[in-house]
Amino acid sequence: MLSSIDTGGNSSSRIEEFLDHAHNSLDELWRLPYNYPQQRMADLLDIMGNRLLEACLVQLQAEDIWSLNSYYVNNLMSQCMDTVDAWMQLCDSLTRLFWPNYVKHPWLGEPHVPRRGQQFKERLAEIRNIKQLYKQIATLLNDAELQEMFQEQAAFGGE
Numbered sequence: 001m002l003s004s005i006d007t008g009g010n011s012s013s014r015i016e017e018f019l020d021h022a023h024n025s026l027d028e029l030w031r032l033p034y035n036y037p038q039q040r041m042a043d044l045l046d047i048m049g050n051r052l053l054e055a056c057l058v059q060l061q062a063e064d065i066w067s068l069n070s071y072y073v074n075n076l077m078s079q080c081m082d083t084v085d086a087w088m089q090l091c092d093s094l095t096r097l098f099w100p101n102y103v104k105h106p107w108l109g110e111p112h113v114p115r116r117g118q119q120f121k122e123r124l125a126e127i128r129n130i131k132q133l134y135k136q137i138a139t140l141l142n143d144a145e146l147q148e149m150f151q152e153q154a155a156f157g158g159e
Contacts, residue, residue, distance in 0.1 A: 016086075056084070068134065
């Protein structure tokens with residue numbers, strides 16, 4: 001199942017397929033008669049989520065994510081954020097809606113939240129905000145002011 005999210009080709013359809021299979025497989029595993037341990041399931045959710053993040057990272061590392069005018073890069077970043085959202089939603093729906101209501105083996109306590117996924121999504125949002133801020137500053141300043149700003153900031157990079 002994890003090999004289905006390797007990069008190349010139409011990765012968004014493979015990721016959707018992975019998420020569908022993951023939801024069904026994880027639900028089946030949880031509902032097995034021997035009661036799969038909750039902590040082990042939380043670990044499995046993290047492992048699968050981390051593999052999904054790795055697939056996103058491979059795609060992003062192949063590009064210049066700081067490119068300001070690349071529609072492809074911006075779209076790729078949005079797709080990665082959507083993928084992380086979908087995984088977080090899957091974890092939430094299983095551990096907040098489905099499994100706590102399963103009488104034979106209820107999920108106890110708080111829903112599982114993939115922390116690494118949250119951090120990844122936050123970092124992508126920060127990068128997007130920095131790029132937007134740079135564009136706004138570049139729009140407000142003329143060429144000479146922009147060049148002066150870069151020269152003044154260069155003093156911080158060298159030390």
